[in-house]
Amino acid sequence: MRLLRNPDFKHYLLLLMLMPICCMAAGAAKTQANYRLKQFTPPIPAPDFLLVDMDGEKHSLKQYRGKVVLINFWATWCPPCIREMPSMENLYTKFKSRNFIVLAINQWEDEERVFEFMGQLKTIPSFTVLFDPDSKVSSAYKVQGLPSSYIIDKQGRIVYRAKGGRDFDHPVIVEKIKSLL
Numbered sequence: 001m002r003l004l005r006n007p008d009f010k011h012y013l014l015l016l017m018l019m020p021i022c023c024m025a026a027g028a029a030k031t032q033a034n035y036r037l038k039q040f041t042p043p044i045p046a047p048d049f050l051l052v053d054m055d056g057e058k059h060s061l062k063q064y065r066g067k068v069v070l071i072n073f074w075a076t077w078c079p080p081c082i083r084e085m086p087s088m089e090n091l092y093t094k095f096k097s098r099n100f101i102v103l104a105i106n107q108w109e110d111e112e113r114v115f116e117f118m119g120q121l122k123t124i125p126s127f128t129v130l131f132d133p134d135s136k137v138s139s140a141y142k143v144q145g146l147p148s149s150y151i152i153d154k155q156g157r158i159v160y161r162a163k164g165g166r167d168f169d170h171p172v173i174v175e176k177i178k179s180l181l
Contacts (some may be wrong), residue, residue: 082163
């Protein structure tokens with residue numbers, strides 16, 4: 001009973017119930033390129049975090065101040081998450097020399113599962129993959145389903161949000177990133 005009163009556990013249960021719905025809805029529109037982003041006017045401060053990558057190195061959002069950051073919450077079992085990975089890699093490759101960072105935050109899965117998954121992709125992403133095993137960071141960002149993405153400006157503020165899969169190398173999104181750089 002005490003576990004059910006824990007807000008983090010309640011958030012975890014809610015995400016478990018909503019994610020299949022979000023993933024199915026995003027999967028239904030597989031052929032339709034989705035490039036729409038919700039803009040926050042004015043931008044809102046992005047919650048800082050400290051997470052570990054696949055090599056055990058710690059990363060915080062604060063360390064990327066002065067850069068534009070795409071934060072993507074995802075899981076290996078989520079079809080739209082898998083579909084958008086190549087477009088995130090294309091976007092990252094296009095702008096990484098211009099102070100653009102992609103942080104892909106995996107939800108609830110262990111390093112072995114993610115490492116195995118990455119080996120099955122046509123192109124292994126060169127951006128940073130982080131682990132949020134207890135969903136505290138996704139809770140701080142109020143993630144309601146996977147995938148969910150946030151674009152953070154150089155001042156550490158959330159400028160755009162996307163719920164569901166996106167075509168991140170679509171010209172509309174590319175222009176939005178250019179304008180922030």
